Amino acid sequence: MGVNQKNQDGQNRDGTSSARERLQAQRIKEKSRARRVRQAVVGGAVVAALAVAGGVAVWVSSGGGSGSTAETAFALPKKASDGNKPAVPVGAPGAHSTLVVWEDFRCPACQQFETGFRPVIHQLQDSGQLKVEYHLATLIDGNAGGSGSLNAGNAALCAQDAGKFRDYHDVLYSHQPPEQQDRFSDKKYLIQLAGKVGGLASPAFTKCVNDGRYDAFVRKSNEAFTSAGFRGTPTVLLNGKDLAQVQGGRVTPAELKKMVLEANKGKQPGKG
Template identity: 35%
Template sequence: MSKNSPRSTVTTKGKGKAAQSRARQVAAQRLAAQRRKQRIITFSIVAVVVVAVLAVVGVVGVTVWNQTHKPAPPLAAPKGGTTSGIYVGPPTAKVTVELYIDFMCPICNQFEQTTGPTLDKMVQQGQIRIYYHPVAYLDRSSQGTMYSTRASGAAACAADAGVFDKFRSILYQNQPQENTPGLTNQQLIQFGQQAGVKDTATFEKCVNDGKYSTWTANLTDAASKGGVSGTPTVKVNGTLVGAKDTVPNTQTVTDAINKALGTKK
């Protein structure tokens, strides 16, 4: 019995050490698991915070964008007109004559003096409706004053006042030469009064503020993109009259109109 005691003592001690080792391993595993769990929780919290911050930044970004990039207001069109021009004559007319003009263009003035009276008569008779497109191709010829734009815009102001046709005629009668500053705003305002503007204060503000400068730029751009390369350009019911880059005479224009009307003269 005594001989076996030492062996028995050695075995018990070995088992004790093994148990302690396993306990330490279990404790280490539990600690590692707790640390992993804590890292996952911490990562989740950080991720939530990051997402929340990004969401706030996104909202702020959208808000700033909306505040600094507001949609452009609708393009204002003058009374009796559209974003591309001004109508003169009855809407019921069978034929629409489009005239692309520039108030500094001398050939436009010649066309006005030669063919204008015939067109005016046809308007009065209800045969045609004229669609004026006062472009600003010759801004470059007014020594930096952008006379074509200002004259076109003033004509739109005159349309608001109901005197576009008379104002247009007066501008041609007082047409400045190319490569000069053109008429001043004050002169344009005076001619508006001469044309019959009643509310002079509103007309004056319209001219001085350049209310229709964007309108002029828009219709000029549309004309250019539409293939109109010079003034005057004449179209009858959408069809170009005469050869491109040439000015049709009165007979050519009236022939095109009569054809569209279905008459032979």
């Protein structure tokens, strides 16, 4: 074998080795990133748990939704607020801190947020430290097609009439179908899930779901979301401050609790 051939073989081996090393380094980097995301999900950090390419993982809207409504009046669930930004309140009305949550029951990022923060939010609600205003959006219906966001939102409002919004809300997220599916469009399935909430399944709930009694309420809420200029769900604000803008969005459940308790320091817990 000549010198030139040897040099060429050496260069080929070096090139192959270099490419292999680069590929291995990239795989290690990707595995490391995936591990960090998994760890953050377990820890429940807002952005770290939902981090995608360095940003907040939200289901971004390209406009639209489950139709629109021009009604100035619409059916109102018990204790829900109307106006331009209809919402469902959960927690003691007299609580000094308010968490505003814009969400879509088909939204995977919303499900991740709810899973990570649910225990702390429930604790703060039950202790009179926090009230939560839930605003429903239908982004995925508008972007991916279907009616699951609308139908699930209506069903949750039907549960509000029975005083079971929070419990049914949590059941919906615990049984959220894959993003590509639209199982929440099946009203029979939504009625079936009511059986997982004590005292909710009833002829009144079934009729409310089947009639779409609160569809206009959900559509109005989605219009409010679009008009507000929010970029995606979940959008979460504590006492008016967007948590995505706090610490780069890296707010853990423990830190949320600390923020609420500091804001409420020296004040009596709210009472229902």
